[in-house]
Amino acid sequence: MAKNIDQKSIETIRFLSADIVQKANSGHPGTPMGAASLAYTLWTRFLKHNPSNPNWVNRDRFILSPGHASALLYSLLYLTGYDLPMEELKQFRQWESKTPGHPEYGMTPGVEVTTGPLGQGFANGVGMAIAERWLADHYNQKHHQVIDHYTYAIISDGDLQEGVASEAASLAGNLKLGKLIYLYDSNGIQIEGSTNIAFTEDVTKRFESYHWHVIGPIDGDDIEAVDAAIRSGQKESERPTLIICKTHIGHGAPTKQDTASAHGEPLGEAELQSAKQALGWSVDSFYVPEDVLNHMRQAVDRGKMIEKDWHRQWHKWKESSLLLANKFEKAMNGELPDDWDQGLDELFNPTDKPVATREASGKVINSLAQHTHNLIGGSADLSPSTKTIIKDAEDFKAEDYSGHNFHFGASAPADVLYQKFGIDVENTVLQAKNLLKKQ
Ligand SMILES: Cc1ncc(C[n+]2csc(CCOP(=O)(O)OP(=O)(O)O)c2C)c(N)n1
Ligand SMILES: [Mg+2]
Structure with a gap:
């Protein structure tokens, strides 16, 4: 039976990420493969962004908190049409490439936050969601929503083990940051083996006590379940949402799936080829089917349209609230008011x-x-x-x-x-x- 385009796209993300790591002969293939279905669902069905303008102010924010899984983010950026050509994917972890081992803000178009130290991406997302609420409160008018976006992240076992995530989660619940939606890549594996060796707490109860809206565990490979969970998170306006998604590290790797050895080293040519063959996939490295590229690149036109609509609103807003609009523009450009030093x-x-x-x-x-x-x-x-x-x-x-x-x-x-x-x-x-x- 022919694969549907969703399945084909997810497999592309998985194998492209594994190829990136394999070519560099260093990196982390497992979580990009395991979390591909979560990322695909979020990026193609929900994320409001404009790949042609990564700095559009009202874009949804996306953070990959387990920065070691950077190959996943680079695959997504390439496939959805950011200024990150295939050549850059082939230069992963090389000196002066745009694809460093862990994502770095300011180095790669579309990377919102530098991640790598676990927990930090989680906490940065809370800061971003706070900023969204503050700006919305100051600049939105009854009929003009200048700032209105979600903050999404994929987070991992290690993120939840890091203390800074707890501090930020507690504050997010207290502040009722309802537009914060996190997908927890719960694969039960970390570097030293099963998460059971160190992490057996009840995450649901912990986050409920922080006043979060907790969904799941759901099957992370069931994209309709992921879709429904994100939708439910969007409807919840009072509490941040944590969606617990059960996934498989190294998904599809014949001997390495669900093992710690899929975490931080290339799969190896033989393992990678068998994984591809088992799914009837081309064994060629960096293979991207044309229909998948066309499907994922719809993000480019969609993104332009979304930003254009926003600009239309923005101009109307500017006409009716010139002073406020000028203030907003100045602040967003990082400029100080003319009289900032008065007195x-x-x-x-x-x-x-x-x-x-x-x-x-x-x-x-x-x-x-x-x-x-x-x-x-x-x-x-x-x-x-x-x-x-x-x-x-x-x-x-x-x-x-x-x-x-x-x-x-x-x-x-x-x-x-x-x-x-x-x-x-x-x-x-x-x-x-x-x-x-x-x-
Ligand atoms: C604060 C911090 N401590 C330790 C590390 C080293 N480290 C990188 S990935 C990782 C394991 C994390 O396991 P998990 O988050 O579940 O990722 P997975 O193995 O599922 O990809 C660790 C300990 C780190 N990046 N940051
Ligand atoms: Mg894990």
Whole structure:
């Protein structure tokens, strides 16, 4: 029986990823093969993105938190038409290629976050979902939704074992980040063997106690089940969603599937060829059937259309709210308001008594905040000491996403927030230094 295009595309992603690793003779084939069905369903049926413009501001965000599975992301970027040609897939893990061993933000078009240290991608996603809520609250108007997107991630066993994921998950539940949807690639395998050797907790109960909406376990190879679960996650507006997907590391590899040896080394030519033959697949490396490429590349036209529609809305919004639109554009371009430094030079006098640096910092923050609408901040439950509270501003909380003061609890992906708000911290410091030099 002829394969349907879904199955054929998933097999393409699997074998392309395995070929990438095989050619480099280094890397991680297992999870790209196991999680291919999850990624395929998400990317072809849900993800709103524009491969021709990876920086479109209202795109859905996608994070591959187990960065070791980078071959999966590179396959997806190539197949959906990002500026990542096949030549780059063949240069995986080579010096100055766009396909480093773990994804790096700024190096490869379409990579949203640098991942590799487990747990970090998970936490970055929470920061992104927070930024989405803050921007939506500040810029959306009743009939114009300028910011309205989801944050998706694929996460792994190791991500859930890392402490930073727990901290971020707890905060995400507290803040009711309903547009955060994570697919957990639950393959029961990690480097040293079965996850049972170290990880037998009840993930469902843990995430329910964080106030998450937990779905599954579902069969990760059943794309209709994955589809239904993502849909259900989208409908849930109050709680972040965790979809537990049972998958098979090294899916289709005759002797290595479901074993730790599929994790971090090439399958080997013989194993890879047998896997391909068992499915009636071409044994040629980097084989991509034409119909699969056409099918996956529909993302290009679809993406252009989605962004075009957004721009149409944007222009209408700009006409009705020019001041707000200008503010938005400036913030997104990383520019400061013209009067950001107004009043700074009146804060201190050479004749003043010595002042603690945190006191001085608090004064500066509060002066800047008066003119810099998108200055936000917070602390790890330490603001009375660190003086980081913006006095005239509200708290950022589930009931009010407009606030400028964040309460991260005694932990936090705080730096992530600064980056995602279009606040270029280094540039701001540089401008301040130049200003001081002039005086
Ligand atoms: C913080 C951190 N600790 C350790 C590692 C090393 N490491 C890379 S992958 C991995 C195993 C993870 O298992 P899992 O997340 O289930 O991935 P899979 O084997 O299923 O691909 C480990 C421990 C890391 N990348 N980051
Ligand atoms: Mg695993």
